[in-house]
Amino acid sequence: MFSAIIALTVLATVSGLLLGYAAIRFKVQGDPLVDKIDAILPQTQCGQCTYPGCRPYATAIANGEADINQCPPGGEATIAALAELLGRDPKPLNAAHGAVKPKMVAVIDETRCIGCTLCIQACPVDAILGAAKHMHTVIAQECTGCELCIPPCPVDCIDMVPIKQTASTWKWPYPQDSGEWRVASSAQ
Amino acid sequence: MPNPSFSSAPMREASSVSKVMLQVIYALMPGIAAYVWFYGWGVVVNILFALVVALLSEAGMLALRQRPIKPFLYDGSAAVTAVLLALSLPPLAPWWMTLIGTAFAIIVAKQLYGGLGFNPFNPAMIGYVVLLISFPREMTTWLAPEVVSGHSLGFFDSARAIFSGQLPTGLHMDAITAATPLDALKTRLSMGHNATEVMHSSPIFGVLGGKGVEWINGLFLAGGLWLIYKRIISWHIPAAMVAAMSIMALVFYIANTGTHASPLFHLFSGATMLGAFFIATDPVTASTTPRGKLYYGAGIGIFTYIIRTWGGYPDAVAFAVLLMNMAAPMIDQYTQPRVFGHKD
């Protein structure tokens, strides 16, 4: 009886010391969490999550202030990746922040543009070119489709246009064959 | 509008899962014939009953899992499992053993893991091991070859014995049963007898292995070679298994001929050839890389010899196969072939 207690105590102490040593010796100095979260976010900088950009949102998630389902441009994929990173359960997108939309790009109707520069100031990624009283244009390559330039435009000359799929951006669809018999059977 | 998922036309008379399975059954036929010749018709009754059980279990499970039944029932994989299991059972094994073994193999070992292609362990061997562990006495009660016992049982006599336990009048179970050669050798060796003497002491031993068993093994070997010739199976696993077992046996035989049987005895006894060409080669549960197949087959050969020689069971192909099933994913991971254009 007495010897058993001693044996267990010694065992517990040794294991504890080993674990404690291992924790210090093999400590992983990873990237700070904020960077990892920020790397997953789509960098649209649209603010739909209620934070002024992707990095502030990442910081808020890291601090536990924001949930992982507030990013409509990222959609399911981003939520899944965040859930994986943070070891949480994925959840559906919070509809209060918007809905998932196809990828868009802003296009300025140059005949209507008055050159007020308000959109230039709104663009989070400096993707609009132009000077005061000269018409502006969007660098389509750089546009993230955040829509932040739409509200400030006094003449409503900016349209969001879905990015067109071309032969070079086309993706092979997921093959149908493996699913076929499953679908057929569930329909029985 | 063409189907977008259709990308290329089938250019060859494509082999299919069902054709593969059918050819495996054909290749088993000579061995089964020898089985009937030496042990009577019991094995055929067992095979037919196991087939019925296997197909019913498969259909029932597919229905429960809401999968289409027809393509999977026709793929023939359940039939092959049934035949292999029935061939592993004693020729007059009571019907409920066949029922339990086959049902367990199909329902638990195959369908509960996801059905065709997803089972990690060979279903027939799982069924066999379940029976061996649960009913060791029944599973080791083998018939003596008919040439030894002098009695022969026809199809209906065998069926009656299997389903009602009644032998034809005037015949007792003791009169027609005997230990298997592997079992007999092991028992006598443990009693301190000399291996060579043992083999000459009893009529159940033949020229190479056990009387009858050596013929059955030989014909399974022939069937297996035909499968390799037809490119249904690759040579890697059987060759590696036979080679590994021969080397193991040879080393110990040379070391001490008194306590160890010859390599030929091991090759032509028990389930060696059935295991090498028909059980170990089950693609679903085996290694798939060319180099991995060699390791996998060699592992089975080595484990079979070890368990036969020092383990508690007379034959060991089933255990060896299951052990290597476990190792197969790891073997595959470490034996990936060198990809074209890559350095080693």
Added chain:
Amino acid sequence: MNKLWRFPGGLHLPGHKDESTAVSVAAAQLPRFLVLPLQQHIGEPAKALVKVGDHILKGQMIAKASGYVSAPVHASSSGTVVEIGERPIPHPSGLHALCIVIETDGQDTWLPHHPVEDYRQLDPSALRNIIREAGIVGLGGAGFPTYIKLNRGADKVIDTLILNGAECEPYITCDDMLMRERPEEIIAGLFIMRHALQARACIIGIEDNKPHAIDALARVIHDLKVKDIRVAPIPTRYPAGGEKQLIKVLTGREVPSNGLPLHIGVVCQNVATATAVYRAITYGEPLISRYVTVSGPGIQQPRNLEVLLGTPIRELIEQCGGAPDDSGTFLMGGPMMGFPLHNLAAPVIKTTNCILAQPPAAPAQPVLPCIRCGVCAEACPVSLLPQQLYWHAAAKDFTKAQSYNLFDCIECGCCTSVCPSNIQLVDYYRFAKTEIAAQELEKRKADTARNRHEFRLQRLERDKAERAARHEQKKASLSDPATSAKNDAKPDVIQAAIERVQAKRAASDESSGSVPAQH
């Protein structure tokens, strides 16, 4: 006999070549409309040089290369540009793309063109330039601009120039017929390419199921009494015509993964490309036509045609007695690597080697789960493990798929054709490859956006600091009344502009209502 090597895997396939080699090649009929896509090659699409209504001559450049990896497009006959717009193109997506549509005038009038007197007087870079301007791309199927492949770089030595006449895929015979009928042009083109590359030896690799082609080329080489050029018959085994496989068979060298043949001192060109190079240099003709095989069970008179680029595929099928309705399955390319055409109005382009008509409604084999039999791994010419790739691609675990060297897959279709479970393995790899490429693009775009956003934040910070400093300065001096007046006037200017535009927009909404897209 020169030594040959082996590549792993591969298949013996029924050739189906005799069907389309019985009759000699004839020119296809001049179509009423030629549809010329601006992208018929790997790389950037060409930029149109003509506008609707322009009258153009045969051989005239109608779209210029845009960027390094690009190729110009030339008019394949004379006529009038009637449309520049989105038209169906031969592509697995079935999408439309920008094309120049020419209504032919039936005159087939050539633009005056200028042959090169003696190509040996030209230096390699001048030769390459002519080849580039002629719009020549690899005609074997990939469509990579040829002039780039003929640039060996300053520090590389090409010891072997290989001409690929293997044509290993069943049914396709356009290279076979070209080698039978125009062996002199091929050899002449080979000489020009050898000069451009300053290569030493040349080998023409041909599968041994094409004895006529082998004889024809061997005779020309014999008559010319040239050294360092030989015809090498190679065993018929699919995919021996794959660039990496052919190089392995002929030289024993393996093109490194992610590398180019150039890195091991080899350049490989298709035989049809050699002819195109010959015509560009010797006659000054750009690439405006090619041999196309029209074959398959759905075609009554399978044969090869010399087709002007831009000819609608439907017209070829009609000329060979096929049933050109959209219900049957028509492939562009061979049965192993081809893809189904969604629309037969799509034109023949530079990479169209074969049009294959499938038998109507081939019975669909049921697809069963993978039984891990490993037959696919035995057939793979790259020694991949197709079933592992399949598991990971099907599970969308792309990192894992890449760790099994997904991008070394040449999509030859061997694994698919041997699979006893009828799994369309290659479709899974294509899915995974394009998905990974899209994800990487997405990632790059996100990184750019992040950098630009961070830069902007820094700039705003800096501006704020500068403004604060200026403000401090201004405070010191008195404010200028003129500037404040100007500031007050600013909102009025904007207001006036808003009103102006709103009025203009109301008017334009009534008339058209549409917004011109920028691109």
